[in-house]
Amino acid sequence: MATSDRADRRPSALRYLESRKNLTGCALGLAGLGLYAVGAAGAYWPVVVAGLYGAGALLAPPERPASPDFPAPGEQVEALRADLGTLEEYLSGVRSRDRLPDEAERLLDDLTALLSALLDPERGAGEALAADGETLHRLTRVIRQDTPESVDAYLRTRWWSRLTPGGQGPDEELRRQLGLLVEEASKVAAELRDAEAWRQRALTRYYEDRAAPNEPGAAGLAGLAGAAESAGLTGSAGAAPSETRKAPDGAGAGPAPEERAP
DSSP: OOOSOOGGGSOHHHHHHTSHHHHHHHHHHHHHHHHHHTTSSGGGHHHHHHHHHHHHHHHSOOOOOOOOOOOOHHHHHHHHHHHHHHHHHHHHHHHHHSOOOHHHHHHHHHHHHHHHHHTOGGGTHHHHHHHOHHHHHHHHHIIIIIHHHHHHHHHHHHHHHHHSTTSOOSHHHHHHHHHHHHHHHHHHHHHHHHHHHHHHHHHHHHHHHHHOSSOHHHHHHHHHHHHHHHTTSOOOTTOOOSSOOOOOTTSSSSOOOOOOOO
């Protein structure tokens, strides 16, 4: 496994000079020299400096190993494109030396064309593959393992069948294997297509919700205003309050009594 830790390839002395223990010890050793400069260490200043350096080396945190430098998803897609080119060169060499069945030739053409389309950087499928590690692994297995193994097994079995004339040829097995690989690659293409279509529909719904007149914020404000109005906290300008004030005792209880003549 490739890592970015280059310290293992350096001499041990150089590794220690750049370690945290040495740097911390040197810092405390310089502090000891400062004590000697101000006269606080006295005649035993070398012991003080050495003791401080040793304490710093012991108290320093241990070195952390560097994290593995695995290839990024985009780099994996680029490497898979290069592997597809290697596979196509291998198939061209096989076709130039041995004649494959016509159906197998057609299936190989379909398979390589489909893989090339999926890995074409101008078609945008590389970004979707980089974001989906499982799908990228499936294509990697088809390119690096399944297709060359099927063709190689056919060539070896065909060689043995030539030594035993009259036996059943391996052509049918090769056609079945390549047909299954084409079917798997077609499923990958369909899944990527559906994922991109779903992403487009999700963007459309998002834009529609954002452009809707009744946004969540406006609806919330309208609800608060309606609650305040129903509670009598708001009203139109110049309008009387909705609740009538109670008149004092005996005032405004009814019409005024008629005045009696003396």
